[in-house]
Amino acid sequence: MANIKGRGHCQSCQIRHLSIFAQLPINRLTEIQTFHPPVVTYAADEIIYHQGDPSLNAFTLRKGLVKLIKTLPNGRTQIVRVLHTGDLFGFDGFADETYNHSAIPLGETEVCRLPLHDLMELKKQNPEIENAMMRRWIQHLREAEDMMLELGAKKAPERLASFLIRWCEDSENGWAPLPLSRAEIGELLGLTIETVSRFLSDWKRQGLLNEQRGNIQIQSLDDLRKVACSSGGC
Amino acid sequence: MANIKGRGHCQSCQIRHLSIFAQLPINRLTEIQTFHPPVVTYAADEIIYHQGDPSLNAFTLRKGLVKLIKTLPNGRTQIVRVLHTGDLFGFDGFADETYNHSAIPLGETEVCRLPLHDLMELKKQNPEIENAMMRRWIQHLREAEDMMLELGAKKAPERLASFLIRWCEDSENGWAPLPLSRAEIGELLGLTIETVSRFLSDWKRQGLLNEQRGNIQIQSLDDLRKVACSSGGC
């Protein structure tokens, strides 16, 4: 079960520099030290929230990855976003809406649960938080637009290649963990398991790509770029 | 050419109730009467801003429709959003970013041009504006997520049918203006002109739909719903 690990202490938080509290000056931080949001852990199969649930809490991702998904009655699923450490999610309540998607961990995760009511207060009183949230919303919107372009205007190999390039973008040694199943990659890119598998296999055979136990490495970024931009869809 | 029609007067603005200034109390309104943003008109072929341009102004749509598009080097285009009266757009500068898409009128339009610098000031000083903008960002994000589901998880006829249903949702007499060409519908839904045309023709032949000089009417909402939800993709 989802497990309250303890209470967060923003002052000593390891990932505060990635969060919406990053720009808050130290003295403000100590002033709001009454705010100790619970830190909650989830296992891979536990759902953080369901689409349609009342949005009472927002969350900051501390450890692991989280997928945000929307599902059709027939079971077809779309991953609308994959969250990384420091990401804020679940804030629909700020617009008096229920959650618009479900949030599901990809493996073990740890999040900081922020009651929207408290967060709203902090936001009102601290322009830095206000500002950080605004920037994130705009940034998310931009990424959503980019994704619509991927889904609407690109072909399967282009989508997959550009996804891989993005995913591996800032991996130092070349290897990057890819904790997504073929099915999940498909759900993210609007493709079937088989289509994803076929192209990945092809590219591994051709030496563009390497994969080992959930880690991938782009061997020939140039060639992969060529695929992504093949018909000019750079 | 884009034409400055005059200066806006928020107090007497016809569409203020639809804008981010809707909730602003009257006394605040008179206080900020020094803020008279230019009202600009555009013809159908004039671009309001280009993707990549520095985002110095946001806009409120006063009259007409605007499409926000992203284009790949090969010319394939995705419409990421169609704006209606009262919508705010072009605010990427709030996150220190250039415009992420191009804004193009669908026919004659009239917008209110809001310098981001001024808007930022108003936002800081008026929680109502602040709040209205936040709600819009969250709402846009939700709509973007919905669109990702459409594009990623639905088939051509499902996408087209559910688009038509949404488009006609709040048309009183049943008839709704559809100032989008087949090509534009395709660019919105990630389909080709021909695919759009084929399904529309089919449905017109089958009596689900009516069309006359840029206006459409859904004759059998039930049947169209059946198409949209056919394989369970409601």
Place this chain on the structure above:
DNA sequence: CGCCCCTTTGAATTTTGTCAAGAGCCGTGG
């Protein structure tokens, strides 16, 4: 070791896109 689940691969089918030609529509200019 054996089971289960994920992945791979093949073959057939469906869906969607491409190419090409014709139809309808509208405004211009004779």
Place this chain on the structure above:
DNA sequence: CCACGGCTCTTGACAAAATTCAAAGGGGCG
């Protein structure tokens, strides 16, 4: 008023892309 040119839209035939169905392969874990 009509003819013409330039549109977009429609339709058909075909090709390509992607999905579906089916079966086999592989790897990790009890």
